[in-house]
Amino acid sequence: MARFVMEFERPLAELEDKLASLKSLDITSTPELAAELADLEREVERLRVTLYSALSPWEKVQVSRHPDRPKTDDYVAGLFDQVVELRGDRVFADDQSIFAGLATLDGRRVVVIGHNKGHSTKENVARNFGSPHPEGFRKAERAMKLAARFSLPVVTFLDTAGASPGLEDEERGQAWAIASCLETLSALPVPVVVVGIGEGGSGGALAIGFGDRLIMLENSYYSVISPEMCAIILHKDAARAPESAAALSLTADDLLRLGIADEIVPEPLGGAHREPDMVIAEVGLRVAAALDALAGEDPHALVERRYEWLRSIGVFSEAG
């Protein structure tokens, strides 16, 4: 299978291909080729570092959407035992764009909820590319309420371009389903640990996307609107998304600076897909530490503190 090359990686990818083809030659008898190979290797390494160590917001958005990036079900499979999946909203359907389940993280029993992008086209079609229908949000809310009843902490994974904007989604109350999740999540009397693993697209992400701790992967984003849509609104031109991405303050660094994210998980050079196992393991440690820090908190105090935190978000002046 051909590897997926992001737009900004192209110059590097071309060099890497050239390097690979040189390496496949037998160069032991041609010293000048060997020298060229060594030069090229240095050049590739240099470019790799400069390219990936200072990604622009728009480049990070592209990394967050990389098809090989670990998905919610990779984290579930890699980190949790004894998984009992919870399916269906008990009203209409089981929306596979949201995963929900009972799961155990190194001895800690939790409820896991996550946007569930697929690994293949077929999976993505079945999961609507990770864009939930109202049923998905209602399943998520069902899982939240279960967590509350049985005092199980909630761990959520964010990875959606946004809620599904279809005709039937509207008719079945997309806005109502999201709003209801927001209200329920805001008052959930158990610890809620949120992990931004990829895309954090607007209301569809927020519905399961806030709590007592927000951990973001270095190249994940969280935004009120997609950079493309923002560019279309501002300039009628989706190609100006890079400007919008920079203006929207959507990177993990931005969210940390704005007091919305609590910590950032560094990714290997090039993105989480380069070393998925390492990233998944690190996320597991961070989630476990967050759960342990929140364990034993008085449920009422937890909800009050979450409300105080939510109420503190927003910047304005209040002149007398």
Added chain:
Amino acid sequence: MSINDWFKQREGRRYTVSAPGCPEGKPGDGLPDGVWRSCPQCKRTLYQGDVARCLSVCPHCGHHFELIARDRIDAIIDPESFEEIDATLTSTDPLRFSAGKPYGATLEKARETTCMTDAAITGRASIGGHPVVVGAMDFRFVGASMGSVVGERIARAFDLARDERRGVVLLVASGGARMQEGILSLMQMAKTSAAAGRLAQAGLPYVSVLVNPTYGGVTASFAVLADVIFAEPGAMVGFAGPRLVEQTIRRSLPKGFQSATSLVEHGMIDDVVPRIELHDRVATVLDYLMPDAAVRGGDL
């Protein structure tokens, strides 16, 4: 109430909800009384003075024109009962948003044309004798989008109502979350929903009235978390805008899609209520739901 009674009742109190600092004679929708306008529904030519007296409802066919936030509040509360709160909150362009037109300039222009500090105004009032916190949004102010100030005003409205044992009545219009405040705007959805939830837990009622248009992050947060949801005739309400939905499904939308009437049919709202009846309908709901309504000797 007949239209004539209604006219009589409204006579002379069109601008009782005054905008501080707003020059007299520049209140409403920017249209002076002396101009003629045409009704998009019945195509008749109307004298703006008549339309304004009728709270911007076409006297011939009942078409609901856009109404400014202060007039919306005026139309729903008991006369002279409004006392604005949190009037001095203003946005500070926290992200220094620079893509497209600078946000600071956008705000400046909106303030000038609307005499508002942001897209929502809130205050204490009474409706049918019941103490409420009332709020209204104004589409002329950056599309009635929700940024930090709108989110804060709405959240404070719920908090104040909880503290003072009031109901909450919101007249909602919005293009969605305000993109110029980025993630801060998105988080206002969680903040306002949390505040609405706490009012509900305190046993106090919340009625929302969705007006044209209500979309995006505002619909998907506090707007639809009310105990009773009404919409004005002709209001378009949804999460995704109709053009985006059309692009997604790649066919044309059914007639009436996202209209107030179709929302009733799909079970999403309780009723479509003409502007003229809003005060009485909301008062009746409060008669039932205000915890101390019996003590107050309401109509029940």
